[in-house]
Amino acid sequence: MNFTGPHRPCPNDDDTTAPVELPHVLVTVAEDGTLAAMVDGTPYASPDASVWTRATFGPLMDAITKDRTIAVRVEVRENDGSVFTDILRTRKPRRAVALTESPLPETRRSRHARRVPRLAEVTAGGFVPGEDVAVATIVSQTDATGTGEARALIDLDDLPDGTHEVILFGRISGTLAVRRLT
Secondary structure, three states: OOOOOOOOOOOOOOOOOOOOOOOEEEEEEOOOOEEEEEEOOEEEOOOOOOOEEHHHHHHHHHHHOOOOOOOEEEEEEOOOOOEEEEEEOOOOOOOOOOOOOOOOOOOHHHHHHOOOOOEEEEEEOOOOOOOEEEEEOOOEEEEEOOOOOEEEEEEHHHOOOOOOEEEEEEOOOOOEEEEEOO
């Protein structure tokens, strides 16, 4: 009798599958605040031949990740010798709404779908440039700008009744800002 189960490959087993590797983005910050970016060892230049700066860190990451459709490992080396590492994940794709050729009768749901959102802007400073900033009551997430400032637009109709405050939380810096909605 054989009491052993089926063989499952272990990490030490020789097999033909390769580990998943993310593209490696290396951003080096010069003393004047300009950025030099490399993707898997290849220099990544600005599409309009301008210089990348701290203020354009977000657009740089958007360009490299093709608007967050590709996950990457990012390493930022500051000119003082400090190093920050993070993984930028992909965003969930939004479904496109197909246009119908014949108009459908209006329902309460369709009226709600075409309503104009009531938005409130919440800003705070002190975040690490480019870090993910959680917005709580967690209704969305945003990224910090190259200057370390975060901005969130909140649809007031998405909040539960009685919610009058929002928290911005820096996932890397731990910066916490509580702002009242007005």
